[in-house]
Structures are given as structure tokens and as C-alpha cells.
Amino acid sequence: MNNPDPQVETVVDLEAIAHNVRILVEHAGDAAVMVVVKADGYNHGAVEVAKAALAAGARELGVTTVEEAVKLRRAGITAPILCWLNTSDTDYVRAIAADIEIAVSSVAHLEAVARAARELNRMAILTLKVDTGLNRNGVSQTEYPRVLSLLRELVAAGTVRFRAIFSHLAQADAPHHPSIDLQRDRFLECVAEAKEQGLQPELVHLSNSAAALTRPDLAFDMVRPGIAVYGLSPIPEISDFGLRPAMTFRARVALVKQVAAGEGVSYGHEWIAPHDTTVALIPAGYADGVPRVLGGRFDVWLGGARRPNRGRICMDQLVVDLGDNAAGVREGDTAILFGGAPGAPHPQEWADTAGTIHYEIVCAPRGRVVRTHIGGAR
Ligand SMILES: Cc1ncc(COP(=O)(O)O)c(C=O)c1O
Numbered sequence: 001m002n003n004p005d006p007q008v009e010t011v012v013d014l015e016a017i018a019h020n021v022r023i024l025v026e027h028a029g030d031a032a033v034m035v036v037v038k039a040d041g042y043n044h045g046a047v048e049v050a051k052a053a054l055a056a057g058a059r060e061l062g063v064t065t066v067e068e069a070v071k072l073r074r075a076g077i078t079a080p081i082l083c084w085l086n087t088s089d090t091d092y093v094r095a096i097a098a099d100i101e102i103a104v105s106s107v108a109h110l111e112a113v114a115r116a117a118r119e120l121n122r123m124a125i126l127t128l129k130v131d132t133g134l135n136r137n138g139v140s141q142t143e144y145p146r147v148l149s150l151l152r153e154l155v156a157a158g159t160v161r162f163r164a165i166f167s168h169l170a171q172a173d174a175p176h177h178p179s180i181d182l183q184r185d186r187f188l189e190c191v192a193e194a195k196e197q198g199l200q201p202e203l204v205h206l207s208n209s210a211a212a213l214t215r216p217d218l219a220f221d222m223v224r225p226g227i228a229v230y231g232l233s234p235i236p237e238i239s240d241f242g243l244r245p246a247m248t249f250r251a252r253v254a255l256v257k258q259v260a261a262g263e264g265v266s267y268g269h270e271w272i273a274p275h276d277t278t279v280a281l282i283p284a285g286y287a288d289g290v291p292r293v294l295g296g297r298f299d300v301w302l303g304g305a306r307r308p309n310r311g312r313i314c315m316d317q318l319v320v321d322l323g324d325n326a327a328g329v330r331e332g333d334t335a336i337l338f339g340g341a342p343g344a345p346h347p348q349e350w351a352d353t354a355g356t357i358h359y360e361i362v363c364a365p366r367g368r369v370v371r372t373h374i375g376g377a378r
Pocket residue numbers: 036084167168207208209210224225226227228234
């Protein structure tokens with residue numbers, strides 16, 4: 001059962017997800033949109049986000065593991081689902097039985113998929129992930145010819161259905177970076193090589209959020225946005241693209257108290273009150289996903305204004321300064337850590353201060369943090 005009154009929560013607005021998907025669908029033109037819901041929907045709730053996104057016009061879903069894909073099927077989602085971070089000992093039988101599209105990165109992966117398909121006596125839906133320069137997963141250029149010749153045999157034998165070829169860009173957040181065009185050229189060569197072998201993919205796709213929003217020439221048959229679906233700009237220095245952040249991270253004030261001039265606050269007394277003041281205790285700390293490195297360098301939205309954090313962020317709690325507390329903040333009031341209200345901090349501010357990216361900020365809330373969904377189709 002849901003905790004009806006959590007101390008710390010993330011609230012995910014599914015109407016914002018739908019709004020963002022509509023923007024991406026518009027940018028995609030004739031191409032389909034595959035919404036990436038790996039890592040539990042970037043910590044927004046994969047099932048809820050997937051349903052809202054499909055209702056708003058997305059056509060397919062992308063995840064990393066078979067486990068993530070099966071979870072979506074179990075929730076009643078029938079749209080195509082691709083999983084792409086597989087190994088030779090992944091449970092492909094489970095994936096094939098659940099109609100999950102499997103991406104392979106090597107001959108060994110493809111052999112394992114074929115074994116599972118034969119065992120189940122059912123055709124596997126197969127996608128080739130090709131490495132065009134990111135040098136992470138994906139078939140290497142050297143192994144690609146061997147993958148193609150095995151794939152040709154498996155298609156001829158009816159063991160696999162060849163659904164797609166895709167690749168992933170290394171620097172799409174710099175839309176004019178020469179590596180993008182280089183990867184595009186290598187990608188097109190990979191597609192051409194497959195065709196020369198008589199292999200005809202039903203789809204080819206390359207673009208993540210950044211490319212989907214800035215490089216319409218790379219849309220091909222489908223785009224694969226992740227972060228933009230959640231309302232965070234993949235290139236914040238260029239534009240917010242009209243996206244609406246979906247996640248609000250908030251907590252209820254646990255205590256309001258006076259601190260006298262000269263008193264230190266939190267471990268190490270890194271902050272000493274320069275005058276008598278009032279502080280509010282926020283029951284959220286680094287165990288809940290508030291980066292400790294933000295200590296003394298960020299604000300929360302509370303009582304209609306930004307309130308600066310004072311002293312160190314602890315495992316479970318942090319303290320903010322209310323000054324004379326003219327706003328009358330009381331125990332139980334809601335403090336917004338990021339997102340939500342106009343004026344509240346944006347995950348990008350946390351990312352800038354913490355020296356990271358907003359992806360990591362929204363993926364951080366965990367443990368005690370209760371997630372709820374509002375708005376949209378569920
Ligand atoms: C293969 C692949 N496609 C698409 C995405 C979505 O990327 P983004 O969240 O930058 O849109 C990712 C994310 O890492 C990915 O690994």
C-alpha cells in the first residue's frame with residue numbers, strides 16, 4: 001500500500017511526460033518515436049511513463065535488460081519493446097517468449113539467441129546494435145561481417161526475424177560535432193553492408209534526444225529519446241525545447257527551530273549563524289539522493305521563497321535558513337528540492353553545482369523516497 005503521507009517523495013507528472021512526447025513526435029516528422037524507459041524510466045517509473053508515452057503518440061519502447069522489458073509486458077503493454085544490453089548468458093528464452101525484441105552486440109550473443117529460439121521453437125525478433133564510434137556496446141567493425149553471415153543463415157532458416165539495425169551517438173549534444181556525421185556515415189555503411197548480404201532491416205534508427213531535437217536529417221525510421229521525455233533538455237545551453245520537467249522532489253519540514261548567533265549548524269559546524277535565525281529541518285539527505293557535495297551551495301523552495309541550505313548535508317537530513325521566518329513556515333510544510341513550482345530549483349542547477357549532469361540528479365532519489373504519479377493517462 002502507498003504511504004499516504006510520505007516525508008520525502010518524488011511526484012511525477014504524467015501530463016508533462018505526454019506533453020514532452022508530443023513535442024518529440026512533432027520533431028520526428030514521419031519517423032516513429034521509441035521512448036527509452038530503461039533504469040525504471042530514468043527513475044520516473046517505467047510502466048507509468050511507458051503507458052503515458054504510448055497514449056501520447058510514442059510507438060515503441062526501449063530498455064537495457066530483458067528483466068526491464070518483461071516487467072513492461074507483465075504490466076499489459078503490447079507495444080514493441082527493444083532491450084539492448086545483453087550478454088551471452090542472458091535469458092533469451094524468456095525474452096522470446098515475451099515477444100521482446102533483442103539487440104545483439106556479437107556473434108556469441110547471436111548464437112545464444114538462436115539457441116533459445118530453437119529451444120522454444122519460436123522465431124526471435126532480432127536487432128543489430130552496431131558500434132559506429134561510441135566504443136561501448138554494439139557489434140565492432142571487425143566482427144560485423146561474421147555477424148552478418150550468421151544472421152543471413154538464421155534468417156534463411158526462419159530462426160530469427162531481422163527487425164532493425166541501430167547505433168548510438170557519442171556527441172549528439174554538440175549538434176555540429178564532426179563525430180556525428182562520421183558516425184552517420186559508418187552507420188549507413190553498416191546498413192548498406194547488410195543489404196549487400198541480402199539482409200533487409202525493417203527499421204534503422206540512430207537518434208537519442210539531442211539528435212531527435214536538433215538533427216532531423218538523422219531521424220531515419222525512428223528516433224530513441226530518453227531524457228527529453230522526462231522534460232530535461234539534452235542541450236540545456238541551447239534551449240529547453242519547450243519541454244516540461246516531469247519530476248518534483250519534495251519533503252515535508254520535520255522541525256522548525258531557533259538558532260542563536262554564533263551557533264554552528266550540522267556536522268563539522270561548517271556554518272556558524274552570523275545572527276539569531278530560524279531554521280527548518282528537511283528530512284532528506286544523501287541516502288535519499290541529495291548529493292552531499294551540494295552542502296551549503298543550494299536552495300530549496302519553501303514558504304514561497306528560496307531558502308539556502310546551511311552546513312553539511314547528512315545521510316538523512318539537511319537544514320535550511322528561514323531568517324526571521326516572516327513567512328511562518330511550520331513543521332509539515334512542503335519544501336521543494338527541485339522541480340514543481342515556478343521559482344523552485346531545476347535539476348540542472350544541482351547538476352551544475354555538483355559537477356554532473358541532470359540525468360544523474362533525477363536518477364538519484366531512492367530508498368525511502370516514495371514515488372507518486374499525477375495527471376495523464378495511466
Ligand atoms: C542506445 C540508447 N538509445 C537512446 C538513449 C537515450 O538517450 P537520451 O536519454 O540522451 O535521449 C540511450 C541512453 O543512454 C541509449 O543508451
